[in-house]
Amino acid sequence: MTPAQTALIATLRPLLGERGIVTDPALIAPWEIDWRKRFQGHAPAILAPADRAQVQAILRAATEHGVPLVPQGGNSSMVGGATPPADGSALILSTRRMNRVRRIDADGRTAVAEAGVILADLHGAAEAQGMRFPLTLGARGNATVGGLVSTNAGGTQVLRFGTMRGLTLGVEAVLPDGTIHDGLSALKKDNRGYDLGQMLIGAEGTLGIVTAATLRLVPAIAASATAWVGLADPAAGLALLRRLQAATDMIESFEIMPAESLAAAVAHLPGARSPLAGAHPWHVLIEAVTGDPAIDPAGMLETLLGQALADGVAADAVIAASKAQAEAFWLLRHSLSDAERALGPAVQHDIAVPVDAMPRFMVEAAAACDSRFPGTHASGFGHLGDGNIHFHVRAAPDTDRDHFYAEQAATITRFVHDLVMAAGGTISAEHGIGQMKRDELARLSPERVATLRAIKTALDPHGLFNPGKLVACA
């Protein structure tokens, strides 16, 4: 521990107490590495404030002592965004004790949740009031509200409800100078200059600490229907999506995958089988949901998919006959990443291009990649309606794992990212920049990064907030 860190902890101990300061290395260790074990950091202590006032006190003292802080919620970042630097220069500021759902307002359709509330718990709290928080993702058992806001998280329901930016009505935060941004009252109109709440959404903790958020709720699910459709190509998938969206606002998920990804998932999961009897080059999983008990989403899907089959837009389709069958469909989708990983080393890319450009991009980018890196194999699956796919490039058979990651992965990634930029897309659709994509962002968008750095430096002149993430500061 540096002298400054020792002094900071001595200053804070009377306020935070024993529960608020963790220095036992065994207790710290799980939080020093990201969950995919890609980034190993080190922090001499975890500060765990119980409320906003304690966060404010920590920030003021950290500024005074010049000690950097790494905010951390569920530690489920995909880009090393919550992992401390390896040199031990920063302390972790954990939001997990600030875990109260302060309010569920079913009439006003809002929730106020503290930063440390785990997404699954927020789902439960909303359901207990007959409401739903309509964002979910694989890490729902770990990801926290503060991290979801700070990374503008996405997931499988963005198609209908948007990302966290669309679901976050107000933000409460402590800014680097120790002042409170109290934006929880969620005014429907408020034009007092730059929208600081919007600035904090997706800022990855580099501009201060989000302590709570006002979130949008929707009525609880009254009925849902899950369908599996076989298709000729991604263009047919987009055509089908446009048809469905023109006819109904119930479509929440529209997940596309190639036959090979489905085959990998079927092979990976014991007892699993493809939902459709025949072979199709592409597949989509569709979920339609309503909060109105008078509406029948399965009947709606049956009619619309029947028309799509008759018109040749879809090749085959089945609607899950039971909740168990629907869950089996989803299990296939959620197993795609694990199944592909089991096939060997691969490099993944969380990318987006404009929705209309995605069908072509999926096919052409994979072909370009295969051609440029002989022996490797590229494919993508994901959220077609958001223009967002997870684009994987698998190493050539028998490639040494370490060699692939050390020598080839970065070259492949730069190639993929160049394709994405040429298509007017983004190298980070859902996961943020963190430390993993920081230098790639600077390479591809130097002017953008200069603007980000100017803002960062203006608000955090000493570079104490999540150092090394998003933008490199002097």
Next chain:
Amino acid sequence: MTPAQTALIATLRPLLGERGIVTDPALIAPWEIDWRKRFQGHAPAILAPADRAQVQAILRAATEHGVPLVPQGGNSSMVGGATPPADGSALILSTRRMNRVRRIDADGRTAVAEAGVILADLHGAAEAQGMRFPLTLGARGNATVGGLVSTNAGGTQVLRFGTMRGLTLGVEAVLPDGTIHDGLSALKKDNRGYDLGQMLIGAEGTLGIVTAATLRLVPAIAASATAWVGLADPAAGLALLRRLQAATDMIESFEIMPAESLAAAVAHLPGARSPLAGAHPWHVLIEAVTGDPAIDPAGMLETLLGQALADGVAADAVIAASKAQAEAFWLLRHSLSDAERALGPAVQHDIAVPVDAMPRFMVEAAAACDSRFPGTHASGFGHLGDGNIHFHVRAAPDTDRDHFYAEQAATITRFVHDLVMAAGGTISAEHGIGQMKRDELARLSPERVATLRAIKTALDPHGLFNPGKLVACA
């Protein structure tokens, strides 16, 4: 003209040509004063670029020569936001020549419009493709897309579709350092750090020049219905609104006014009469709209208002029987400001509080104001569902006009603003800060202004972009 301005114009003349540089004082004069004639400025020239490349050239040259620029679209600011400083130190940068609607995509429900497109023209372009841009306001014949984005404009349809922030999917702008922010592709997911597009929305031209925007469209109106309802008090108004919103998503407008405002409008408009026969303390104007020809909004309103009458939530109600009658209802609403102005000098406030707090605020703030300033009379009308009202305080009878504005208005405004802040509200709901509210914002929210200034200074270190607006810079 200062030597620097002369040098700047000489630099730009070969690029901009005769049409792009206006120096005739007679042609400049209308653009040196705001439309309400509250703020008189002076600019030795207007620069009128034809496209983004010319904007970029202007910004680079202005930075080189140290010449401040005041961006201006339709010059319809309510807060002096587009009026140049009186000392002639700045030139006007007019966006009006950049007036192309670049694209209307009916399938994708988006429009791409340049900054100088007038709102009414955008409405027309969308209608020609069977679509609608669902934001409108009194100045629709003057206000431009760039100004609407830069002030996060509101209007009478915010209840259903949100402000410009909710309707702006992407922003193209030239930043103070001359770099282009090209955000038009409107990626549905893009997490590459601070959302610069969101930062520019509502920035009032202080962080660069918006040159175009991608905007959300909705299907054209298939049918609409307009109702007038008499009520006991604003709380009944909010209860009625919540009922309607729980039953339908068609409610676009819900405008509340006290009996006295209605009476003033009736007296002001030749041949006008109250829509309801009886006397009611409060009134609301409701508009329900659908893009689906199969739906009957009038029937829906009739059923729901019938229930509200039966349950005692509403005291009386009438649905406009014709388009002419609906227009007569709206004319009353749109005449409120003029009618109140005709009664004598008054000070107006564009304020918002949380929606649930608005019914009580309307009544209690008016009473507090009347009590604090004997002889004056306070009342509010406006967008109840947005928590946004226009709160007017009329001078005591026989008060000298000049005396009122010079001596009393600022004191009254501070009192009203203090009430708003105590209620967790905002002193600028729709109109922005401009020069009119700049010092009030600094008085009430010094920490917020310090943060705004840090951002402003970081991106515009020489203070060349809309100087004197929003935040005072050293």
